[in-house]
Every structure is written in C-alpha cells, then in structure tokens.
Amino acid sequence: MKKIILVIVSSLSGLLLILGLFFPGTILDRIRIYILDWAIIVGAIALAIAIINLLSVHWNKVFTNEKRDYASPFFIVGFVTVILIGILLGPNNQFFVDLTSTTIITVEASLLAVLALTLSLASFRFFTKKQNLLAIVFGISTIIFLLLFSGILSLGENIPLIKALNNALNSLPIAGSTGILIGISLGAILTSLRIFFGFDRPYDRK
Amino acid sequence: MSSTILSFFLIFILIILIVGSIFYFSSIKNRFEIRKHSSILNLRKSIGLSIEHGKGLHISLGKSDLHNIHGAASLVGLETLNQIIDQSILSDNPPVTTAGSGELTLLAQTKHQNVLIDKSSSTSDFHSHAYLTGATNLSYIAGVIPPSSDEDLSTQIFVGNIGPEIGLLLDANQKKSHFSLPATDSLEGQSVSFACSDDALIGEEIFSIPAQMSNNLKFKVSLLIQDFLRWLVIAIILFVLFFKIVGLL
Numbered sequence: 159m160k161k162i163i164l165v166i167v168s169s170l171s172g173l174l175l176i177l178g179l180f181f182p183g184t185i186l187d188r189i190r191i192y193i194l195d196w197a198i199i200v201g202a203i204a205l206a207i208a209i210i211n212l213l214s215v216h217w218n219k220v221f222t223n224e225k226r227d228y229a230s231p232f233f234i235v236g237f238v239t240v241i242l243i244g245i246l247l248g249p250n251n252q253f254f255v256d257l258t259s260t261t262i263i264t265v266e267a268s269l270l271a272v273l274a275l276t277l278s279l280a281s282f283r284f285f286t287k288k289q290n291l292l293a294i295v296f297g298i299s300t301i302i303f304l305l306l307f308s309g310i311l312s313l314g315e316n317i318p319l320i321k322a323l324n325n326a327l328n329s330l331p332i333a334g335s336t337g338i339l340i341g342i343s344l345g346a347i348l349t350s351l352r353i354f355f356g357f358d359r360p361y362d363r364k
Numbered sequence: 365m366s367s368t369i370l371s372f373f374l375i376f377i378l379i380i381l382i383v384g385s386i387f388y389f390s391s392i393k394n395r396f397e398i399r400k401h402s403s404i405l406n407l408r409k410s411i412g413l414s415i416e417h418g419k420g421l422h423i424s425l426g427k428s429d430l431h432n433i434h435g436a437a438s439l440v441g442l443e444t445l446n447q448i449i450d451q452s453i454l455s456d457n458p459p460v461t462t463a464g465s466g467e468l469t470l471l472a473q474t475k476h477q478n479v480l481i482d483k484s485s486s487t488s489d490f491h492s493h494a495y496l497t498g499a500t501n502l503s504y505i506a507g508v509i510p511p512s513s514d515e516d517l518s519t520q521i522f523v524g525n526i527g528p529e530i531g532l533l534l535d536a537n538q539k540k541s542h543f544s545l546p547a548t549d550s551l552e553g554q555s556v557s558f559a560c561s562d563d564a565l566i567g568e569e570i571f572s573i574p575a576q577m578s579n580n581l582k583f584k585v586s587l588l589i590q591d592f593l594r595w596l597v598i599a600i601i602l603f604v605l606f607f608k609i610v611g612l613l
Contacts, residue, residue, distance in 0.1 A: 180370055197431045205466030208496035211473075215495045229510050266502045273528070276535045277556060284559045296558070335551050338567045342549050344593045345571030346436030348586050351380060353439065357582045360430075360442045360471050 165356035172354040213237060236261075302327065383592050387585045396588055403545055403563035404576040410519040410543035411451055419518035420457040422511055423448060424533070425472060426524020426548065427464025427504045434525035437549035438468055440570055441524035445472055447577040448521065449479050460511055461494035464504030468524075469496040505529040512536060520544045523573065528552040534560035547573060568594075 171193055178190025216230040240258060247254045285297055305311075306327055314320035352358040387393045414421055425441035428434035445461060452459055458479065461472040472494035497507025505526075512520055512533055520537055522530060526548045534557065537544040546557035547565035557564035565573070571590065575583035607613040 180374075194431070201429050201431060201465075201467055203466075204470050205496075205499060208463075208466035208469040209499070211469065211491050212496045215492050218492060225514075227510055262500075262503075265506065266500075269502045269506060269529075269532070273532055277528070277531050277559070280531060280535055280556075280560045288562075338551060338554070340597055341568030341594060342570075344590050344597070345440075345568040346433075346549075347376075348380070348590050348593075349436040349439050349571060351377075351384075352582065352586055357586075358439070358443060360439055361474070 161359070161362060164361060165359065168359075168361070169354055169356055172350075299330075303331070379596070380589060380593070384585060384589050387588050388581070393581075393585060393588060398572075398575055398584060398587060401565070401569065401572065401576055403565060404573065406543065406563055407519070407521065407545045408451075408577070411448065414457075414518045415452055415455040417518065418456050420514060420516045421448065421452060421455075421459040422514070422517050422520045423459055423461045424508050424512070424520070424522045424524070424526070425461065425463040425465075425468045426522070426526045427498075427501060428468075428525035429465045430467050434549055437523075437525045437570060438465065440547075440573060442468065442471055442475070443574040444521065444523045444577065445475055447574065449475055451577075453479055457516070458493050460514075462497045462508050462511055463494070463524075464496070464498055464501075464507075466496060466499075469494060501527060501529060505532055508533060509536065512542075513540070515540075517542055521547075523547045523570065525549055526553050528556045531556040531560050537561075 174186065175190050175193060177186045178188075178193075181187060213234070216227070216233045219225065219227045219230040220234065243254050243257065249255075281300070285293065306324070311320055311324045311327075315324070349358070353360070411421065413419075423441075423445050425445065426434070426438055428438045430438055445459075448459060458476065461476065463469045463472055473491060476493040497511075498504040509532065513536060517540075520533070520542050522533060522544065524547075526546070527550050530546055530548060530553050534544055534546060538560065543563075544561055545563050545565070546553075546561050547570040548554055548557060549570055554564065554566055558566060568590065572587055574580075575587040604613065
C-alpha cells in the first residue's frame with residue numbers, strides 16, 4: 159500500500175510539473191513553481207542531514223573505528239571552528255567571509271594545480287599505453303586543436319581557403335559534442351520516464 | 365517555452381510511449397540482444413574477485429542533485445549502486461558509497477539499509493557505508509580521495525555527474541592497480557576518463573549500465589527505445605540535410 163502511495167505521489171508530481179510547462183500563466187504553472195520550491199527546500203534539508211552524517215562518520219573514525227583516517231581530526235576541527243565562528247559572528251561578517259573564502263580558494267587552487275599536472279602526465283601515459291586507431295585520432299585532434307586555439311590560423315584570416323578551413327575545424331568539436339549530448343539527453347528522458355511511470359523507484363526501501 | 369517546442373516534446377513523449385508499449389508487451393524485444401560492453405564485463409569480474417578475496421568496493425555517485433539537468437546520471441548511479449549491492453550481498457566487506465549531494469547520500473543510505481535488513485544484520489551502521497564527501501565540485505573530489513586510497517579496495521566505480529576532476533581519482537587508482545569504471549555525463553569528464561582509464565564509458569553508454577548489469581525487462585526495453593530514438597534522430601537529421609541540399613527547406 160505504502161509503495162502504491164509513493165508511486166502515485168511521485169507520478170502526480172511529475173505530471174503537474176509537465177502540465178505546468180504546457181500551460182504557462184495558469185494555476186498549473188503556479189503549482190509547478192511551488193513543487194520546484196519544495197524540492198529545493200527538501201534538497202537543502204537533505205544536505206544539512208548529510209553534513210551531520212559526515213561529521214558522525216569522521217567522529218567514529220577518530221574515536222571508535224579501527225580504520226583511523228588522518229584527515230578526520232582536521233575535518234572535525236575545521237568544521238567546528240567554521241560553524242562556531244559563523245554562529246557567533248554571523249555569515250556576513252567580513253572576518254568569517256575572509257576565513258572561509260581564503261581556505262576554500264587555497265585548497266581548490268592547490269587541487270586544480272595537482273589536476274593540471276596529473277592530466278599532463280596522464281596524456282603522456284595514454285599515448286605510450288594505447289596504440290590503436292582511436293588513440294591516434296585522439297592524439298591528432300589534440301594537437302590540431304591546441305594549434306587552432308593558439309590562434310595560429312587566425313593570422314591568415316584574409317585568405318578564403320584558410321578562413322574556410324578554420325571555420326570547418328572549429329565546427330568539428332561542436333558537432334561531436336552535440337552528437338554526444340543528443341545521446342545523453344535521450345538517455346536522461348527515458349530514465350526520467352521510468353521514474354515517472356513508477357518502473358524505477360529510487361525512494362523505495364525495497 | 366514556445367508552443368512549437370512543447371508540441372514537439374509532446375509528440376516525442378507519445379512516440380516513446382507507443383514504441384515502449386510495443387516493445388514491452390510484444391515479443392519483438394526477444395529479437396534484439398543487448399551487446400555486453402567489455403567494461404561492464406570487466407566490472408562484473410572485478411566485483412566477483414573482490415567478494416572472493418574479501419576486498420572492498422567503492423562507488424561514487426557524483427555531485428549532482430536530482431532536481432537539476434544532471435539528475436538522470438545521478439539516478440543511473442543509484443540504480444547501479446542497487447545492482448552492485450545485490451551482487452555483493454555475500455561479501456564480508458559492504459561497499460562504501462560516497463556522493464557530493466545530500467539527496468543522493470540519503471537515497472544511497474536507504475539502499476544500504478535494505479541490505480542490512482535482508483541480511484538480518486544486528487548492526488545498523490548503514491550511515492557510515494554511504495556518506496557525503498563535499499558539497500562543491502572540488503571538495504567532493506577532495507573528500508573522495510581518502511576512501512578511494514584504501515589499501516583494502518580492489519574495485520571502484522564512478523557513476524554520475526563528475527567533471528574533469530575525475531582525473532585525480534583515476535590516476536590514484538591506476539597507481540594502486542585498482543579496477544575502476546568511470547561513467548559520467550559530463551563531456552569534459554568523459555574526455556579525461558578516456559585518457560586516464562581503459563574502461564571508460566563514453567556518451568550515452570552511462571545509461572546502459574543498469575540494462576547490462578541486470579536481466580530486468582524494464583531496463584532492456586528502455587535501452588531498446590533509446591536505440592530506436594537514436595536512429596529516429598539520425599533519420600530526421602539526414603532528411604533535413606537532404607531537403608536543405610535539394611532546396612526544399
């Protein structure tokens with residue numbers, strides 16, 4: 159019985175959202191906006207619960223679990239510090255904003271630097287490891303687009319042949335990514351419809 | 365949204381419903397066999413070996429909430445988690461799930477809770493089997509690095525919306541010789557996955573994972589409709605191209 163009610167609620171919400179799109183400016187459209195607002199509120203509550211769960215996971219790793227993680231104490235100290243300062247000084251306080259943004263920007267910049275290095279090494283390893291047709295195509299296109307984005311072909315933009323070549327090459331990644339995105343969109347539509355009709359129930363316990 | 369787009373959308377949904385009903389209720393579906401992807405076969409092998417050797421599994425579901433445009437990839441991640449949990453129910457080491465979204469974390473915990481109920485386990489520690497690692501792109505990845513570096517792991521699956529940051533995880537996996545299956549709906553993530561892993565799933569292949577992992581009819585029919593629609597889109601593009609060349613459009 160519970161399962162049927164859940165499916166009805168989920169399908170009805172989906173139906174109201176679609177109908178709201180079809181009839182803009184009507185009560186159905188207003189219901190659609192309300193449902194979306196509720197979804198955002200529920201998402202925010204879920205995030206708060208998940209953050210408390212994350213704290214409990216790290217707490218267990220420090221104090222009870224056999225598998226101790228070196229990052230857990232840092233997480234707990236950081237979390238408690240930020241939340242206390244945030245509550246005491248308020249989220250708009252300049253010191254609080256500086257503290258959080260400086261920490262986030264520093265850590266994210268370091269990770270991006272590591273990522274850049276990792277990707278460079280991965281691309282070298284890729285060409286030594288994979289020696290098939292796809293790898294050759296991947297390699298050639300990488301070189302072509304590196305040259306293209308360096309602006310080397312824009313020097314001869316007045317020559318019609320180079321201009322046409324430049325345009326043709328520039329449209330290749332757009333065509334390729336559009337093809338992939340069409341495939342992804344079809345998959346996404348069908349996944350959504352499976353949930354809409356109750357074939358898939360990610361919210362179900364069984 | 366303009367009425368023309370909405371009309372096209374309605375026609376599209378009607379086509380899906382008609383084709384879906386034909387495939388679902390008739391025996392035409394039996395004429396088509398789903399081609400098994402080598403990466404999925406490797407994944408199934410790796411899960412089997414993990415269970416045999418008592419090694420752990422790590423599944424990461426990406427960072428996208430369910431109510432945005434990448435939500436479908438997250439839902440595929442949840443279904444994949446469901447299938448993997450079913451396959452690894454006999455394992456001593458329950459799979460660890462990480463996510464970059466609150467909603468995904470709670471839904472993943474529900475899946476883990478099911479297993480504990482099925483196993484009649486006395487512990488209720490499903491909270492530590494599925495947890496949020498970070499709420500932003502890079503904090504999510506930074507949080508996934510420690511569980512993915514666990515020495516007791518042998519298989520890692522990244523299914524959902526993960527950007528080029530996936531390179532950090534795949535590189536670490538390669539060094540530890542873990543089996544890793546990256547499947548993301550992000551174009552940048554896919555290109556990095558292709559360069560960093562031998563088993564990357566490209567394009568819409570992410571949506572075929574549930575059908576390849578289980579024999580459930582609903583996934584098979586869904587994949588057949590997806591293929592039908594792809595051919596339909598190709599045919600429409602070719603027709604439009606032809607009419608443009610002829611000068612009718």
